[in-house]
Amino acid sequence: CSSAASSGSSGSGGDGLSAPAASALDGKGETDITFWHAMTGTNGETLKKLTDQFNAANQGKIKVTLAFKNNYDDTLSAYKNALKGGELPDLLQVYDIGTQFMIDSKATVPAQSFIDVDSYDVSDIQPNIAGYYSIDNKLYSMPFNTSMPLLYINKDAFAKAGLDPNKPPATLDEIMADAKKLTVKDAGGNTTQYGFGASLYGWFLEQWTAVAGAQYCNPDNGRKGRATAANFASDNNVKLLTWWKDMVDQGLALKLDSDTKNGDSAFVAGKDAITLESTGSLGDFTKAGFQVGTGFYPKINASDAGGPIIGGASLWIVGKGKDDAHKRASWEFVKFLESKDSQATWHTSTGYFPVSKGALDTDVDKQWVAAKPQFQTAITQLQNTKLSTATQGCLFGVMPQVRKAAENAMQAAVLQGKDPKQALTDAANSLTQPIKDYNDSVK
Numbered sequence: 188c189s190s191a192a193s194s195g196s197s198g199s200g201g202d203g204l205s206a207p208a209a210s211a212l213d214g215k216g217e218t219d220i221t222f223w224h225a226m227t228g229t230n231g232e233t234l235k236k237l238t239d240q241f242n243a244a245n246q247g248k249i250k251v252t253l254a255f256k257n258n259y260d261d262t263l264s265a266y267k268n269a270l271k272g273g274e275l276p277d278l279l280q281v282y283d284i285g286t287q288f289m290i291d292s293k294a295t296v297p298a299q300s301f302i303d304v305d306s307y308d309v310s311d312i313q314p315n316i317a318g319y320y321s322i323d324n325k326l327y328s329m330p331f332n333t334s335m336p337l338l339y340i341n342k343d344a345f346a347k348a349g350l351d352p353n354k355p356p357a358t359l360d361e362i363m364a365d366a367k368k369l370t371v372k373d374a375g376g377n378t379t380q381y382g383f384g385a386s387l388y389g390w391f392l393e394q395w396t397a398v399a400g401a402q403y404c405n406p407d408n409g410r411k412g413r414a415t416a417a418n419f420a421s422d423n424n425v426k427l428l429t430w431w432k433d434m435v436d437q438g439l440a441l442k443l444d445s446d447t448k449n450g451d452s453a454f455v456a457g458k459d460a461i462t463l464e465s466t467g468s469l470g471d472f473t474k475a476g477f478q479v480g481t482g483f484y485p486k487i488n489a490s491d492a493g494g495p496i497i498g499g500a501s502l503w504i505v506g507k508g509k510d511d512a513h514k515r516a517s518w519e520f521v522k523f524l525e526s527k528d529s530q531a532t533w534h535t536s537t538g539y540f541p542v543s544k545g546a547l548d549t550d551v552d553k554q555w556v557a558a559k560p561q562f563q564t565a566i567t568q569l570q571n572t573k574l575s576t577a578t579q580g581c582l583f584g585v586m587p588q589v590r591k592a593a594e595n596a597m598q599a600a601v602l603q604g605k606d607p608k609q610a611l612t613d614a615a616n617s618l619t620q621p622i623k624d625y626n627d628s629v630k
């Protein structure tokens with residue numbers, strides 16, 4: 188495998204997939220581009236606002252049309268189908284775990300190619316954020332909606348339970364102790380509020396692994412060569428799932444599946460008082476009918492010394508079948524979304540990090556964060572996180588399938604009572620062949 192030999196994962200951009208100069212738009216009239224994305228709610232509304240702003244400023248030159256593709260999984264699936272012969276978009280938003288597949292698809296123009304052609308200054312991009320999307324020091328896509336997971340609390344429920352609403356729990360033990368005070372039953376013995384409730388989302392398992400400073404896959408999270416195995420069945424992960432099952436058995440945790448939409452609705456409806464979610468849900472959560480507090484993503488053990496991984500999604504410019512004007516028009520829009528003013532709007536509306544360091548210095552951002560300190564937690568957590576292969580996260584071409592297998596193990600252990608170590612081991616083993624098949628296919 189040529190690309191695996193050096194880094195395990197970087198492939199070239201493919202023939203002809205290099206960036207055109209700005210002159211590609213000269214004399215072309217209006218270039219229309221289609222952008223596939225997966226943003227809903229407040230996030231979708233904010234993306235539309237920014238896109239309208241760009242289109243108004245580029246009338247007669249570039250027009251961006253947004254095409255909502257439901258969610259991250261569906262957006263990547265639509266792209267995979269289009270690669271087989273359908274119509275590809277000019278630009279698409281791909282979640283973090285699609286990164287390796289996108290590189291391997293060899294149908295996009297690496298962002299680095301545009302950066303080099305324009306001598307575009309990337310020093311304004313947060314290094315941890317650029318680090319996730321960089322393979323062999325080459326940036327393949329431009330980070331856009333960048334997140335980390337947070338712990339969220341219902342501050343009103345904390346106050347009512349006699350807990351300090353300004354002290355979110357930081358470890359599994361602390362969550363359990365707080366959940367005992369936060370769980371409320373009615374006169375009939377039915378639980379009206381669970382202390383804790385989080386989706387059995389694979390992303391959370393990936394995060395706990397990184398927070399413990401461990402690698403989710405070999406070798407060094409696929410950053411030192413193409414990954415061949417997932418390290419699911421660690422002692423920490425077994426401890427985590429054992430704890431989670433115990434929380435459910437004690438009636439302290441709401442039973443949820445892996446769909447974060449269900450976890451979000453439960454928290455907003457007051458069914459649980461502590462949850463886990465992306466920073467990108469903060470904009471929507473602040474519209475709940477109670478005071479929302481944010482805390483760092485919790486640790487399994489107080490001594491865990493790693494940090495969370497960058498999440499969210501990045502922007503990929505399609506080159507396959509596209510002329511220079513379309514590629515260039517996509518890049519112009521990407522640069523607009525990356526700008527500090529766009530990122531200040533994006534951050535303050537949604538809760539996603541500003542990928543631009545400069546955005547944090549804008550008046551609009553400073554005033555917003557001063558008034559709404561919940562927005563500071565994610566920034567501090569990002570700044571505290573040291574870049575390492577653990578915090579860069581794992582790269583697999585079949586990472587969406589890997590996440591699904593982890594979710595199956597989480598559900599089997601927490602909801603169906605399967606032995607956690609067995610559930611995690613079975614899930615990891617179920618991936619051996621699909622990972623091998625994928626790696627063989629890109630050799």
Ligand SMILES: O=P(O)(O)OC[C@H](O)CO
Pocket residue numbers: 259282283284332333334335390465466467497498499500
């Ligand atoms: O909910 P988001 O956008 O922060 O994304 C979370 C994960 O990183 C998606 O893989």
